[in-house]
Amino acid sequence: MRLGEEGIIKRLVAAALDEDKAGRDVTSQILFGPRETTKGQIVHKGQEAVLCGLDFALGAFRAMDGGIKIKVLAREGERIKSMRTILHLEGRARAVLAAERTALNFLCHLSGIATKTREFTVALGARKSPVISDTRKTHPMLRAAEKYAVAVGGGSPHRRDLAEMAMVKDNHLAALRRLHWSWHDRLSEAARQLRERKISVEIEVQNFSELDAALWVNPDWIMLDNMAYAGLRRAVRHIRQKAPAVKIEVSGGVGLKDVKYLARLPIDRISAGAIVHSAPFANFSLELL
CATH class of the missing domain: 3.90.1170.20 (Quinolinate phosphoribosyl transferase, N-terminal domain)
Structure with a gap:
């Protein structure tokens, strides 16, 4: 970078x-x-x-x-x-x-x-996957510099801004459900249009109900957010069986001690806001x- x-x-x-x-x-x-x-x-x-x-x-x-x-x-x-x-x-x-x-x-x-960041990447050992990434929890006006520092530390900077890729988070889904009766169809159509524009789509999920709904949309990425380790293992196995091409990101309060356990899972990215804000x-x- x-x-x-x-x-x-x-x-x-x-x-x-x-x-x-x-x-x-x-x-x-x-x-x-x-x-x-x-x-x-x-x-x-x-x-x-x-x-x-x-x-x-x-x-x-x-x-x-x-x-x-x-x-x-x-x-x-x-x-x-x-x-x-x-x-x-x-x-x-x-x-x-x-x-x-x-x-x-x-x-x-x-x-x-x-x-x-280097502490987190060292915790991965010799594995090439997953990578350690940051989040958008950065200091105002310093994001480019902070993401550069993540790269210097061996991390893989993730989503520089809202225009780089589409990430459907919990509040997007909450607003969709309130405003649109056929919210799932609207989400699927939005994902289709974004793919036509060569824009990657990621959907955040926190439970298996949301996971199945997200898989139906066929996104490029699924983010498993704030799940306990046992649930994560089940969710990752489910995704790999149902949609092996979908990439998996794990996020939500990830600390240094969590990395070595998460790295054992067949996932693509571990995102940790702590490497910047803490x-x-x-x-x-x-x-x-």
Whole structure:
């Protein structure tokens, strides 16, 4: 998953610097002259982490000082141990200090997501299927960056937005049942039209009644949501017998301890919102030299 070609990094960094009013840093501007320079390094001080967000950090510093000198000492996606220095920099003091927090926020947040995702993918062992995916439970305006971090951590980003694929969830079905007497026919026709437009269709189910109704529609994917393990096993076996071409996603409060059990099932995807919304910040800091 690549962000640079779409200009996403530049836009997100610019928005973050503007949010922080980095160009009006009253503290740095009163303490340092416009030509005074400083040297520093960014160091990882926490537990072992998967490095992610380097281009965001570099973008923040360069946006404030186009002439800043930066030497990168680590690779995106690399596992880094505590006290590892990931880059050296030299530039205008005002710019370095104004961009510091924005650069570190991106590094800490995205590395945290990549690290959490790596923990989940490692729990799969050597299996190629299922894959670990994220959800749309992301922070506003940061989805592209967070899904990028999932990819860096070894995950498989899932459904970037509402336009990428159709996912019929519980509230869609609830509204259909209330508004349309022949709701099942309407759902089937909608699925047919979407397939003609080459748009994948996924239906969320929480019990066997909903599962049978979903199979009748013949979707591309079925999501088994919030089912107990015994029920999941039965549901997966039922789908594989009735519709072997349908792909299966398991979701709903999936934690790290659940992954190794779910991975034993013949499913295609495990989606876990926790790899984004519950990922702790990695611990990076800027040290001036």
